[in-house]
Amino acid sequence: MAKSNLGSYFENFLIKDSLFRSKQALQTNYDPEAILHRDEQMQQIADVLAPSLRMEKPSNLFLYGNTGTGKTLTTKYATSELASVAKKQSLGLRTVYINCKLKRTADTEYRLIAQLLRDLGREVPATGLPTEELYKILFNILNSSNDVIILILDEIDYLVNKIGDGFLYNFTRMHESTNSKISIIGISNDLTFIDNVDARVKSSLSEEEIVFPPYNAYQIQNILRERAKVAFKEDVISPGVIEKCAAHAAREHGDARRALELLRVAGEIAERASSKKILLAHIDEAENKIDRDRIYDVVSTQPRQYQLTLFSIISLASAKKGAIFTGEIYDFYKSLCDRFNVRPLTHRRISDIIAEYDMLGIVNAKIISKGRYGRTREITISLPKESLGRLSQFLEKELGL
DNA sequence: CCTCCACCGGAACGTGAGGAGT
DNA sequence: ACTCCTCACGTTCCGGTGGAGG
Numbered sequence: 471m472a473k474s475n476l477g478s479y480f481e482n483f484l485i486k487d488s489l490f491r492s493k494q495a496l497q498t499n500y501d502p503e504a505i506l507h508r509d510e511q512m513q514q515i516a517d518v519l520a521p522s523l524r525m526e527k528p529s530n531l532f533l534y535g536n537t538g539t540g541k542t543l544t545t546k547y548a549t550s551e552l553a554s555v556a557k558k559q560s561l562g563l564r565t566v567y568i569n570c571k572l573k574r575t576a577d578t579e580y581r582l583i584a585q586l587l588r589d590l591g592r593e594v595p596a597t598g599l600p601t602e603e604l605y606k607i608l609f610n611i612l613n614s615s616n617d618v619i620i621l622i623l624d625e626i627d628y629l630v631n632k633i634g635d636g637f638l639y640n641f642t643r644m645h646e647s648t649n650s651k652i653s654i655i656g657i658s659n660d661l662t663f664i665d666n667v668d669a670r671v672k673s674s675l676s677e678e679e680i681v682f683p684p685y686n687a688y689q690i691q692n693i694l695r696e697r698a699k700v701a702f703k704e705d706v707i708s709p710g711v712i713e714k715c716a717a718h719a720a721r722e723h724g725d726a727r728r729a730l731e732l733l734r735v736a737g738e739i740a741e742r743a744s745s746k747k748i749l750l751a752h753i754d755e756a757e758n759k760i761d762r763d764r765i766y767d768v769v770s771t772q773p774r775q776y777q778l779t780l781f782s783i784i785s786l787a788s789a790k791k792g793a794i795f796t797g798e799i800y801d802f803y804k805s806l807c808d809r810f811n812v813r814p815l816t817h818r819r820i821s822d823i824i825a826e827y828d829m830l831g832i833v834n835a836k837i838i839s840k841g842r843y844g845r846t847r848e849i850t851i852s853l854p855k856e857s858l859g860r861l862s863q864f865l866e867k868e869l870g871l
Numbered sequence: 872c873c874t875c876c877a878c879c880g881g882a883a884c885g886t887g888a889g890g891a892g893t
Numbered sequence: 894a895c896t897c898c899t900c901a902c903g904t905t906c907c908g909g910t911g912g913a914g915g
Contacts, residue, residue, distance in 0.1 A: 597890050795878090
């Protein structure tokens with residue numbers, strides 16, 4: 471048996487009696503046979519990149535669209551096709567894919583360049599050198615060949631928000647001073663991102679732009695059916711299930727990834743309930759489970775101070791009707807710290823922590839003014855009532871109360 | 872219409888971990 | 894052993910602000 475099949479052999483062995491044939495097909499890193507409803511974008515990318523086969527520098531390219539609209543998938547497919555043609559012709563063309571959101575891999579300027587260098591076959595220390603030094607190494611590599619390098623920066627908006635657009639300025643100008651032809655494909659979820667970067671970077675990065683519109687419910691249905699064919703055994707899916715998943719995802723900004731996850735979790739739930747089929751009710755359950763798991767995942771890995779803050783919010787929210795305010799949370803938090811001999815953080819810091827919970831969607835914070843009585847965040851918990859008690863208990867245990 | 876509360880949020884700075892090079 | 898890097902996580906400082914109440 472081929473090495474690459476062994477993993478799926480084990481998996482299939484384990485799920486012999488299950489509803490699934492191959493769960494992988496519903497997972498995010500799966501490469502589908504066909505990419506549906508993205509023909510237009512695929513062609514546009516191909517048009518832009520094709521000159522690289524004549525060893526010309528292709529235009530920089532900027533792709534944007536919501537999460538789960540196939541940006542990464544389409545780009546990866548297009549570039550790998552390109553690379554394989556180039557390889558057949560033994561052309562000096564390289565594509566490098568970097569996801570800027572990966573923690574500890576490419577979420578700072580230093581790490582980004584270090585990762586790029588590694589992908590170009592040059593090992594560098596994970597830390598210790600000045601960033602300047604890495605640029606020098608990179609320039610040397612770029613100068614020593616005439617290759618065309620296509621650098622794909624996924625989730626580029628995340629990195630720019632974090633460290634500013636300075637590095638993009640360097641990157642977009644790099645080809646001017648080296649022999650290599652380096653061009654950049656930026657991928658962003660944030661549609662407004664490009665408007666906030668330096669004008670020179672903007673014009674250079676978005677020489678070409680391609681929009682990935684959200685999938686509509688009909689398109690998501692097609693995608694789900696295609697994957698479900700691979701993922702599930704025959705006759706496992708009740709009528710209406712695909713439609714319901716698709717409708718749900720279409721409501722959530724046409725995010726195909728959500729739809730696939732929903733279907734997978736619904737399948738797991740059906741299986742655990744020893745159901746022979748996936749029913750509509752399993753989808754509702756899956757929806758809840760996904761939300762819940764996400765929170766527990768996040769919360770349990772957070773540092774103590776974060777947990778204390780969240781615990782304060784929950785305690786206050788359940789003790790009191792209506793919204794709560796930053797000041798109350800801080801007071802509660804401080805008394806909690808006193809009780810457990812923890813040195814409390816400053817108000818400023820707690821404010822940031824609350825803002826982070828807001829970003830995670832666990833809490834809903836809105837800045838309001840109470841006139842004479844100041845300005846503050848009005849905070850509500852954006853979780854269903856019944857999961858609140860469980861989360862509170864979970865936190866108590868986690869904190870060792 | 873102005874004031875002024877109680878916090879927001881940007882910026883600069885400090886500390887300590889993790890590591891390279893000499 | 895010592896200097897020089899990055900970077901996460903906090904703190905300190907401070908200007909900014911929407912609107913109830915004078």
